[in-house]
Amino acid sequence: MSQLGSRIGVQIYLVIFFAYLLGPLVIMSVTAFNSSSFPSAMPWECLTFDWFRSLLQDSRIMNGIRNSILIGAGTVVLSVLMGLSGALVLMRIWPRLRATYYTIVIAPILIPGVVLGISTLVFWDRINRLLGLGPGSVLSNGLFLTILGQSTFIASYCMLVMVARLQRYDETLSEAALDLGATPAQVFRKILLPFMRPAIVTAAVLAFLASFENYNTTTFIFGEYPTLTIELSQKVRYGVTPAVSALAFIIVALTIFIALANEAIRRRRELVAAVRSGASVTVAAGGRVTLPRIFSGNISAVLVVAMAMGTIVMIGTASVYRPDQCIADLRQEKQLAAQKRAEELRRQRDAKTGGTGENVGIDPVTSPAAPPRSQGGGFETVFDPGVLQELGN
Amino acid sequence: MNAWVGVELENLSIRFGDFVAVRDANVNIRGGDFFSFLGPSGCGKTTILRAVSGFLAPSSGNILIGGKNMKGVGPNKRPTALIFQNLALFPLMKVWENITFSMEIRGARAAERRKRADELLEMVALTGQGDKLPAELSGGQKQRVAIARALCAEPHVLLLDEPLSALDLKLRQHMRTELREIQKQVGITFIYITHDQGEALTMSDSIAVMRAGVIDQIGNGRAIYNDPATPFAASFVGENNVFRGKVVQIIGHEALIRTNRSGEIRARISTANLGKLQQGDSAMVFIRPEALDMAGADLEGDHYVSARVTNEEFEGDVFNIFMEGDGGKEIKVSLPNRGQSFESHKGRTVTLRYDVKNAVAMPAGILATE
Ligand SMILES: Nc1ncnc2c1ncn2[C@@H]1O[C@H](COP(=O)(O)OP(=O)(O)O)[C@@H](O)[C@H]1O
Numbered sequence A: 001m002s003q004l005g006s007r008i009g010v011q012i013y014l015v016i017f018f019a020y021l022l023g024p025l026v027i028m029s030v031t032a033f034n035s036s037s038f039p040s041a042m043p044w045e046c047l048t049f050d051w052f053r054s055l056l057q058d059s060r061i062m063n064g065i066r067n068s069i070l071i072g073a074g075t076v077v078l079s080v081l082m083g084l085s086g087a088l089v090l091m092r093i094w095p096r097l098r099a100t101y102y103t104i105v106i107a108p109i110l111i112p113g114v115v116l117g118i119s120t121l122v123f124w125d126r127i128n129r130l131l132g133l134g135p136g137s138v139l140s141n142g143l144f145l146t147i148l149g150q151s152t153f154i155a156s157y158c159m160l161v162m163v164a165r166l167q168r169y170d171e172t173l174s175e176a177a178l179d180l181g182a183t184p185a186q187v188f189r190k191i192l193l194p195f196m197r198p199a200i201v202t203a204a205v206l207a208f209l210a211s212f213e214n215y216n217t218t219t220f221i222f223g224e225y226p227t228l229t230i231e232l233s234q235k236v237r238y239g240v241t242p243a244v245s246a247l248a249f250i251i252v253a254l255t256i257f258i259a260l261a262n263e264a265i266r267r268r269r270e271l272v273a274a275v276r277s278g279a280s281v282t283v284a285a286g287g288r289v290t291l292p293r294i295f296s297g298n299i300s301a302v303l304v305v306a307m308a309m310g311t312i313v314m315i316g317t318a319s320v321y322r323p324d325q326c327i328a329d330l331r332q333e334k335q336l337a338a339q340k341r342a343e344e345l346r347r348q349r350d351a352k353t354g355g356t357g358e359n360v361g362i363d364p365v366t367s368p369a370a371p372p373r374s375q376g377g378g379f380e381t382v383f384d385p386g387v388l389q390e391l392g393n
Numbered sequence B: 001m002n003a004w005v006g007v008e009l010e011n012l013s014i015r016f017g018d019f020v021a022v023r024d025a026n027v028n029i030r031g032g033d034f035f036s037f038l039g040p041s042g043c044g045k046t047t048i049l050r051a052v053s054g055f056l057a058p059s060s061g062n063i064l065i066g067g068k069n070m071k072g073v074g075p076n077k078r079p080t081a082l083i084f085q086n087l088a089l090f091p092l093m094k095v096w097e098n099i100t101f102s103m104e105i106r107g108a109r110a111a112e113r114r115k116r117a118d119e120l121l122e123m124v125a126l127t128g129q130g131d132k133l134p135a136e137l138s139g140g141q142k143q144r145v146a147i148a149r150a151l152c153a154e155p156h157v158l159l160l161d162e163p164l165s166a167l168d169l170k171l172r173q174h175m176r177t178e179l180r181e182i183q184k185q186v187g188i189t190f191i192y193i194t195h196d197q198g199e200a201l202t203m204s205d206s207i208a209v210m211r212a213g214v215i216d217q218i219g220n221g222r223a224i225y226n227d228p229a230t231p232f233a234a235s236f237v238g239e240n241n242v243f244r245g246k247v248v249q250i251i252g253h254e255a256l257i258r259t260n261r262s263g264e265i266r267a268r269i270s271t272a273n274l275g276k277l278q279q280g281d282s283a284m285v286f287i288r289p290e291a292l293d294m295a296g297a298d299l300e301g302d303h304y305v306s307a308r309v310t311n312e313e314f315e316g317d318v319f320n321i322f323m324e325g326d327g328g329k330e331i332k333v334s335l336p337n338r339g340q341s342f343e344s345h346k347g348r349t350v351t352l353r354y355d356v357k358n359a360v361a362m363p364a365g366i367l368a369t370e
């Protein structure tokens, strides 16, 4: 009994947990398709894809994305290189120095990003001056500074990933290769690097994501190259539009898609390995629909395909669907509703002045003036087309 | 194959800090021999092998391969190939890529490598397994791949670090024969490390018995088994009964020793210790279980010891009798089973006979602990 109770408790907890985790993303994604001009999901107005269009037409956002990708790529290269060499040094350094070295190399993760940004700016400015270069030199270039500044701490993340993999490296593999005649450079290229490949890929993805989403370091050093996060934050200052939701939706969808695709590929590889090693893969058959080989026991692959098809359907719909009619209808509806309300109010006022004006000794001129004044804003603006536009959009 | 390449260790010492892993080793390994280092685990065997392959620099002394001093020559420049204790197959390469790694290093074309891999796979009885990954092979198959990979490098000296220790008994015995055959076929020097005396005795042309960094004895299997140089060698290689006592008299190459429990024993002084035993010295006499027999007819050259039987067991091919010995260690007698009836002697004192040439005397020393 209590076991059942605790199981239900766990399930409720899980529902709340996932709602907390994914709720904001779901709601935000919904707002990207609502015609309401402020990102909102609840008073659902019209299905629209216009926010995606206005996103694509926003040159500052597009430029920000371009800069983010550029800086991300640079950061990936620099951080992965530094992370790999840092990890290699850590595994080979004199054991007594190892703890100290580790602390120093990990420190950038603990330092606030703001401090890293400012110190990058100050440091390279000094160097720039020391070398007597002008303000237009590479050393004060926003691209250069941002890549360097972000890499200071992203390289540490990369190093942690590399160290985790390196710790599982069997040093006798290097010795075996040496023994078979390989030079140390060949050992690195043919044995160690292939072994590190998964860690390098992981570190590269991590580095790109960390670079892409970075704000607090970048904000001091972006110079002429505002990244997406910088552009967004500047935009949000003047009010949010669902175009931002549309961007967020694209990012979330891409993330899920890539994660699923990755998982699907991994499963497939495992499957292939299992088949190669002779283990028989039991395929459930008999009355069931048999899926193509890659899909058997591979939910992720199914989901990836489903998502891809969903995207195609969405783009297809977007290209033919015109929400103009709906928006026009809605506007009319709202206009009607507003008119109705106005009439209602007028009738109420008329009833009040007509029924009570004589009985009560109130000045008939001033008494009706009081209620309209309190609601006055509403009355006057209802008929103002500019304001209606705002309400309806 | 070109002229056989031997290996010499000259006063080789290897220290790790204050710890001496190998002390003053002098070994001359003839080219083309199957040479074994035999000793308990931790005695410094791997250390010697790593020094020969170039992963460790000697603290003092020299290593000569084919007469050339290897000082300053890196592991990738030595004519040796090492088969690691854990094999160290490259996990991400297919079997054939593993085997021909040394050719890839030299820039050989894939087709050429493939061809050589197939030849070697055939030699180690793995035909058709070239496209598998090491993880997809069994222990014995991995072993063969490691051997093929080492041979592909065409070393003049193949070094093997307990390569069979991870295999089960059946496979181990099978691989012994196979290794020996491969060695004869390729005709290069094998230096083999093991703590298993059975392996060393069956495969080797020559054996060095090691104890705690020191080489106690070098010789062929028979010499080491029949004529041990030290109490350690006598007790580590094969089973042996030890009798402790004092030398009463030296008669030429023989000694009369008064043992603590088993009376006076007459024994042959081992070759390495001739002239080293004096009257009054502490000595040890070793007689193997199969060299002892129940006393019967009084034959020429026979000598006797008496002891009380504590236990008996039937092992199939032999009937074992255990008797009170000195120092807590019992005396074991193995009587070969030729279909005769064994009568029980439990609790009785029996007299055993042995041939003097099978009783080996030497100065007292450290025994192998088991
Ligand atoms: N790199 C090292 N540093 C310190 N001690 C070592 C090192 N390598 C081996 N030893 C020590 O040297 C001794 C011999 O080791 P080893 O040659 O591996 O023995 P084995 O005969 O079992 O192969 C052991 O006591 C071991 O602890």
Ligand SMILES: [Mg+2]
Residues within 6 Å of the ligand: B042, B045, B046, B085, B161, B162
């Ligand atoms: Mg060892």
